[in-house]
Amino acid sequence: MKIIDVIVRDIRFPTSKDNIGTDSLHIDCDYSATYVTILTDDNNLSGVGLTFTIGKGNDLCCKSIDYFKDFIINREIDELEKNLLFIWYQVTDHSQLRWVGPNKGVVHLAAAAFFNAIWDLISKYYNKPLWKYVLDLQPEELLKKVSFSYINDVITEDEAIEIIKEKKKIIPNNLDVLESTIFPAYTTAAGWLGYSDEKMKKLANEYLQKGWTHFKMKVGQDIERDIHRCDIIRNVIGNENILMVDSNQIWSVKDSIENINELKKYNILFFEEPTSTDDILGFRKIKDAHPGEKLATGEMIQNKILFKQFIENNSLDFSQIDSCRLASLNEIIPVLLMSSKFDIPVIPHAGGVGLCEYVQHINIINKFLFSNNTFFLCEYADSCSEHFENPAQIINGSYVTPTKPGYSVKIKDNSLNKFDYNTGVYWN
């Protein structure tokens, strides 16, 4: 079976109308997807992948992928699977494009969409959900697909093999057990910055009734308003439930130290993105100023080299990996392995377009192949789930393990045709 074409579409949903996704820095998000379809000579088999953006710039990611197509067109799927890491380097270390990256920004987000589609294709080829395809690989086979470039001063392939082999000893061999794993989630649904007090209260109450126990709230307006909002949420959810806050990088290091001092009385599980997520040393300064308080970051950490430093420098307490910013599992797995080695819980970023669908696989892979921690949690936001053929399912505030083959991000044809930014009826 052979790859015959790669199709890219610029899909944008007009979520800014409803203030979905609003935070201290992103005030008008139109949740978007750089949507990739890999066609094969078998009409019943195609790979689908995406990267998530918030509107403008989605076109740039789409255009980048034109440069990657030739690396896979005309390849047999067996051969693609065997040479996956080689192709990953051809794309991410492209001799001309790396100047405008490398391994970050537009071209790296595009690489994520492209390799997400490839992993989807390969797991469908084996008729398995992505998580199951990965769990079934021999440790050596899996590691041949992932990149250790620039990180072997912190984790070696030998260490990685050991981590996986130890976990494999205790992996449930009954598929029913794996498929019925329930993975705990938290919600930001009540906490967007654009919401009024009343809307926040109403939504927090609704989610509490549905069985949710972990709530995240955006902060980063003036600090008095942030305190007021923490008060509101704590009053609704009580002290027995968990609260997290997220300031989306709006503060300097100094601001972060001051503002966390004001908010920590609300018993916050973690402060997310207090300052720039390029600032490994800055995060550590904030932690040192507030012993006992915990920091989370990752949705904007550009690549495994920056993750490496955040982890080894004790600059974060929770790794919030993003399935569309890191260049697919080839790069995500090394971050999961480093998180395991340093015993850092992984709490994937989700929401947006397709992120919940992706991370439900990553959670299972991390739980059964890598992590030795007992704390598991994942973000959930039901934005745009109506557009997916098989959206992530939640029961009582927990993710239900997906069972269909592939990596779960196929968008309905109706939605694609309506919201294609170039040809869709909505935008025309």
Add this chain to the structure above:
Amino acid sequence: MKIIDVIVRDIRFPTSKDNIGTDSLHIDCDYSATYVTILTDDNNLSGVGLTFTIGKGNDLCCKSIDYFKDFIINREIDELEKNLLFIWYQVTDHSQLRWVGPNKGVVHLAAAAFFNAIWDLISKYYNKPLWKYVLDLQPEELLKKVSFSYINDVITEDEAIEIIKEKKKIIPNNLDVLESTIFPAYTTAAGWLGYSDEKMKKLANEYLQKGWTHFKMKVGQDIERDIHRCDIIRNVIGNENILMVDSNQIWSVKDSIENINELKKYNILFFEEPTSTDDILGFRKIKDAHPGEKLATGEMIQNKILFKQFIENNSLDFSQIDSCRLASLNEIIPVLLMSSKFDIPVIPHAGGVGLCEYVQHINIINKFLFSNNTFFLCEYADSCSEHFENPAQIINGSYVTPTKPGYSVKIKDNSLNKFDYNTGVYWN
């Protein structure tokens, strides 16, 4: 006087034919420019700016600039000058585009081209070379144009004012002295990886005869070949001249430690980019393994937040700022200030397209407004100088201070028309 339009052209020179720019990771560079022209309602006044890329991806930078145009069209130049930092934040913290950056990669390179054109326009409006326009500004006025976001834990505006005021006390007030300043340069002309032994010897000899005393060589093939090339160059230039090597990030941290051990006997002024320039902690590990050896990096350091950490963490010994990767003087000046505070010499990256033309201004600004160090040096490579109306001038291995108004990167119309990637006769 008012801005009426912004024109962007994708200019690519076919330098890969001659192996110019070849290094361990960039094997087929077509030196390119995202070329921006700001038109005003005065036919005699326009601003020209560019960012440098190496071929593919230049189109992505061009396309990004479409999103910035509206921030300046219809503005008066006085008003543009007054609101420069506000506009800089509108572009670099754009509420949707920041997701595909922020402050790095394609969109940040595009911001550099855009603001380079604006600084060119403003200094031409005052009929001064860019360096002179900046030197003439009051310290407070200058600092109102530069960004301190995310760096005030390492340098404050008050500290910056002090640095500039102290330097202003000893600035020569005779323009002739400033204009006749000669700024020492080094050359990489003999050291590209694609060159044969014979070509290297010949070029090194030629440049020695022309008065050059500082030579840089690319390394990063197999280490035996690197040693062989160091031998050749040292034999030609002798021990009295200065040698530097550049491995363009090809090594891991471990490789770097091993390979520097092999090469340091050649008395190397600095090892440039041994490993990924995202790796602040990695650079420090390499330095700690080789006390006394010096590291240089910067042409790929994405923004001032990463520079901040490299500097405060003692991870580099020379700041190689890039005039087209940092988003113009608004971001370069903060890096010069931090380098001054920590007494790190600044050795700008040059070569490519237009970089020599840009850094000749930055060198003068740094020498007379910021640096208290006595060591001054700047890269020079005469690639593509034939296409510029007023290319940087070198005498006896030193830069000659530019005297014409503006920021010096106007490309000849003939060259633009021939090498425009969309419409030029060369590519069609």
